Each structure stands twice: as structure tokens, then as C-alpha cells.
Amino acid sequence: MGRRRITLADVARAAGVAPATASLVLSGRGDELRISEAVQLRVRETAESLGYRPNIVSQGLRSGSSRTLGLVSDTVATSQLAGDMIKGALEAANERGFLLFIGETEGDKAAERRLLDGMLDRQVDGIILASMFTRTRPLPAGLDQAPTILLNALPARPAPLPSVVPDELDAGRRAAQLLLDAGHRRIHLMGAGPRPGDVPPGTVAGVERLAGILEVLRGAGLEPAGALNLSSWEPPDGWRAGREILASEEPAEAVICFNDRLAFGAYQAAQETGRRVPEDLAIVSFDDHPLAAWLRPGLTTFAIPHHALGRRAVELLAEAVSNGEQQREASVHRIAMPLRERGSVASADQVQGRAERAAQ
């Protein structure tokens, strides 16, 4: 619409120089190629007054770079949980002068193919394959056309691609340590365990959370006081499991729930059996689901760092692009999961006090 864009040729003509000269001046190579100060000034002023902006498409045709990245997600952009991931990615891209194509596959292979082709046809400088939930995923073909990074996902089979994922192993360690520090020795697991690899199929997070937990418990000379490897991690599952571990002869006093929805069910079970959180039952969990802040008391949980994940993926990818890296490596970048301390774990003092009261 409206007026034609001002091109470099327009600027050159108006300034009375050759297009090549204008290009050199405006790309900062004026001194290097001995363009006089007077001409440089004239070109710059002309460009300014005409409102010249270089056509990136054209630059890209020649240089092979488009200052553009493509983000292909399964369903990330639309879901609240991971919307922050997109936001982090957008921010980081913007800071580096990249623009982001975004596409959603809804898990459909053909849609993924179409999006990927569309992005590659538009000469994106890099591709981000994002997932809503941390998972392993197969890699589509054609990724040799542009640097690629996996966001919240790991390659299903070894591939020379970097990945950015939450540091679930570390979160598992810290969850266990948190309960140990609060004075608990008998720690139940809800969702996975008791042995490494005892997790529902297909979950990446579960494996690592469990590994971290077991590492710390064993380091303290402990085993889980109990563990339920549940195939589904929804509130009703948590409720059932909660009833179970609270009804036994030695009712649970501390539990690590493998996600917040399980914890939500555990809260209900505690409430129904007259237990108070955290006095009678300490709960720590993972995800920082929106509901975690709404529970009474607030749920202490390790958050999935969506924003940081998105940001980091773009940072790494942009760097690879800028360095013109041809060779990628299968590195895994783990992003710390921040602890949201709310009220579902009491401090050691409180636990101590309770033990004393119980002893009276």
C-alpha cells in the first residue's frame, strides 16, 4: 500500500553517488574503503531524511541470513503453562535483532512438516523445536538446513543437537534435601519409585526427579519410607494415594509428590482424614501449577522455569547462528527449577516442636 519503500538506489541518487558508495557508507565500511567524510555525511543525511531502511529480505538473499528464527511447538503457544516459554523466547530474540516465526503442530506430523518447510523456504537462520511437556521426540528430516535446538525436549535418538530442559535431577535432589533439612526421615514418594526407573512410561521428568531424590536419600543413608509408581498423575490419583499412605499403621508425615496435581489430591486426602498441612503432613512437589498458589496452605513446589527455558534456547541458537556454527553437538542445557516456598513444608523448628508435643 501507499508509497513505495525508499531503496538504497533512491538514497544514492538523491545523494548524487553510486549505490555501491551509499551501501559502503551505510554499512559502516566507508572509512575502510576511503570514502571522504563529506560524502559519508551527505549519504547519511540523505538516508536519514528519506527515512531509508534496508530491505532485510534483499540483504538476506545475498548474505544468506534473514535475522529470523522459527519456533515450532506442539501446542505451546496457546497453553498458559508454557506461554511464558514463548515470551522468554520472544524477548531474547528481540534483544538480538531476530524476529520469530511461530507455528503450532498440535502434534500432527504433517503440520510439523509443513511448518518446518515453510520456515526453511523463508530462509530462517535457525529452528527451535519446542514441546509443551518435557519429552523425548523424534526429529524430522531437513534439520541440516539450519541450526536447530530442542526446547523442553530431548532427541529420541542420539543426534548432534543441543537441548534445553529443566534441571529435574537437581530439583529432585533439592526436594529430598528440603524435607531432610526440615527434620523428616521417613519420606514417602507419590507418583514414582521406589527404585530408579520406576516411573510411568514416557515421562522424562519423572526419571530425573526420582534419580535426584534417591541420590540424596541414599546419601543420608535412607530409603523412601514408601513409594507409589502411579500410571496417571491427576488429582484423583493423588487423592487415592493420599488416603492409602495416611491410613497405614505408620501414617506418612512427609511426601514428595511428583507433580502439583497429585499434590492437590493429597491435600484433599489430608483434609478428609483430619491431617493438617504441613503440621501432620509435609508436602513438596514439582511444576508450580497455577493452582499451587491457591491451595491452603500454599504448595511448596519446584517451578518449571518456562521463561528461562525459552530465553535460553534462543540465546544458544542465536549465538550458534552468529558464529556461523556448522557443527552442533549433543549438549544438554539444564535450567535450574526455582523453589517456590509456600507453606506446605514446616521448618525444622516447627517439626521439632511437634515431635516434643507428641512426646509429652
Place this chain on the structure above:
Amino acid sequence: MGRRRITLADVARAAGVAPATASLVLSGRGDELRISEAVQLRVRETAESLGYRPNIVSQGLRSGSSRTLGLVSDTVATSQLAGDMIKGALEAANERGFLLFIGETEGDKAAERRLLDGMLDRQVDGIILASMFTRTRPLPAGLDQAPTILLNALPARPAPLPSVVPDELDAGRRAAQLLLDAGHRRIHLMGAGPRPGDVPPGTVAGVERLAGILEVLRGAGLEPAGALNLSSWEPPDGWRAGREILASEEPAEAVICFNDRLAFGAYQAAQETGRRVPEDLAIVSFDDHPLAAWLRPGLTTFAIPHHALGRRAVELLAEAVSNGEQQREASVHRIAMPLRERGSVASADQVQGRAERAAQ
């Protein structure tokens, strides 16, 4: 990375023809320009076997079109409420072979300028200016470079741009009609009114909802039984207003809340004063906020059609782009707000029954 892309020249060379020939064949103009069937077949097979895909950037340089749209939102992409808007836009874009640049401004003018320039520099075919909440917004400069459409927003001052917004006027009408149909004659308004324009400043939706409501009430020979023009539409405001209208000599029996958060407060007020919804107090509202489905009984409300809004904006923009429209008009496209009938309004039968019981 990896292998260089196959170009048209590669195909031409492999097929033993000139690039021009290959181009004609592959763009379907082979017959028109009398390329023999044999050559056409050869070119097509060669392209196929080499996996040739045209470089859209290059096509764009020549044709001026990039098959790309830019969506600039204030904070839409990241927020759950309006994530569906993005999703609808992505879907519609994909169906039409467009890819979407997405950017968020966080309400910052400079960021908006940067994003817009970045998109225009990349030769987007069209621009979508999206807003999280329906509002009027000033227009940045430079929109004459590409067809533009406003999504969930209206231009602050008259401009030759189409807009896509929810049909709040119609929803207002239907909300009033819904209560009339249920047998109510004394209808309270919570949030705006009683006279046209009695709304908190800066709200677009309020004006139209109110106009629609008043139109229907007056058509039935009625005025609102009461109306509170509230400057804030949060749950506490709804709670206070609810206490007020339920405490009067003739307590309210039906209320139209100007949004779901107000309605949420009204529920609380009803509960505390021993009123049942919908038997003692019928409530209808707007937005279909996630909490609307969680209330007991479920809140009957008119949903903001985010998905349809996003889809429609892209449809209109893509059409304008395809038709090469130079001239835009200041049309406003109103998208119907679907009624989510839950349980907060009783049918006329039930209301009738209640009246009879009361008369006994």
C-alpha cells in the same frame, strides 16, 4: 548447515534446460509458453528427485510478496485468556500458506516501533495489531507500507483500517433478552448504567454491552430496576454491589454483571445473604472467564470469541493481501459472542413455579 539448498539453477542444469524454462514449467506456465510435454516432464521429475523447493525469500524479492504476516500484540500471546486468539490466527494463516511473525510489546511504544519496523523490513505482506482487551488504540506510523488490521481493538481516531471485535452490542441485547425470556421484569445492572455511556472510562466493551441491554429493556417498556456504575470490575466490587442490591427493600432477583469477576463477587454476596442462584437471584454475565465454569452453579455468560477473532482477522487480512487491495476501509467486523448456558439463570418455568409458590 549441511548441504546447500537445491536452487532452480541446479534443477535446470540437471534437466539440461535453461533456468527460465525450469521456472516456467514449475510455476505452471509451461503450456502457456509452449514448453513441450517431454521437457516439462523432465523438469518436474528432476525437481522432484532433487527435492527442489523454491526459495520464498527470492520469490519475494521479485514479486514483492513474502507470504508472511506480522502479528504485534500488547501481551496477548503469553496470556491464557487470549492465547486462543493467537491459535486462531495461526490456524487461519497456515491454511492460506502464510507464516506468522509474532511479537509482544508489553505496551511499550518503542518496542512496538521496533517490532513493526522489523516486520516491515522483512517485507511482511500484512500487519495485525492485536490487543489483549478490547480497547481503542492509537495507530503507529508506517502502516501505509502494508495492509493492516486491528484485532480486538478499534482505532483511537478514524482511520481507513478494518477492525475485528467481539459483538458486545449484540451480547448485551441477548443478555437482557435472556432474563426477559426467563420471566424477569426487574433487572439490575452491575458495573455500568443506568443511562447510556454510564461506564468506567476507557472501556469499549462496557459501552456496547450497556447499549444493547438498554435497547432491549426499553423495547420491552422497561428501565433497569437499578444500576451501579463501578469504576473497578473486580470480585470485591461485585461483592459490595451484591450486598447492596440484595439488602434493599425490594431485593434484586435478576442481575446482569458486566463481567465474570463481578459476577464472582455477586455469587459470594448471594451466598452470604442466604440467596440461592438462580432461584433467588439470576445472574448473567460476560467474558467466560475460566472461573465461570468452576462456580456452583456454573455461571451463564457470553464468551469472548478469542479463537474466532484471531481467525477472522487473518482471513480478512489474507484476503486483502491476495487481492492486492490498496485501499482499505474503516469497517468493523463484529464476531458473535457465544452464550455459555450454565446454571445461573433459571428457565421461565422455574421462575413461574417460584412465583406461584411465593403466592401461596
Place this chain on the structure above:
DNA sequence: TACGCGTGCTAAGCCGATTTAGCACCCCCG
């Protein structure tokens, strides 16, 4: 006078596709 050299700028090719004018060839007819 002729040559070398530094200075300041430009011509021209390139990226990958599209498009148009027109070339080369053959056939047919007078």
C-alpha cells in the same frame, strides 16, 4: 615526459527466482 602510487569512488557481478522479448529452427507456400 613518463612512471608509480595513493586517494576516492564506481561498475559490474552476485544471491535465486520471475518475466518478457526474441532467437533459431522448421514447415509450407508461392
Place this chain on the structure above:
DNA sequence: CGGGGGTGCTAAATCGGCTTAGCACGCGTA
């Protein structure tokens, strides 16, 4: 044998910017 006309394809320009080889000019020196 020459000209008209159709057929089948291609050369070359174009989009907008980048890049490199090299031109023109003036000055100093032998």
C-alpha cells in the same frame, strides 16, 4: 529460393542490497 508463420526454448533484465576489482585523477619523483 525467399518469405511468412508457428513452435520451442532461452537470454537478459529485474527485484534490492553487498562486494570486489579496478578506474580516473592528481601528485610526486626520476
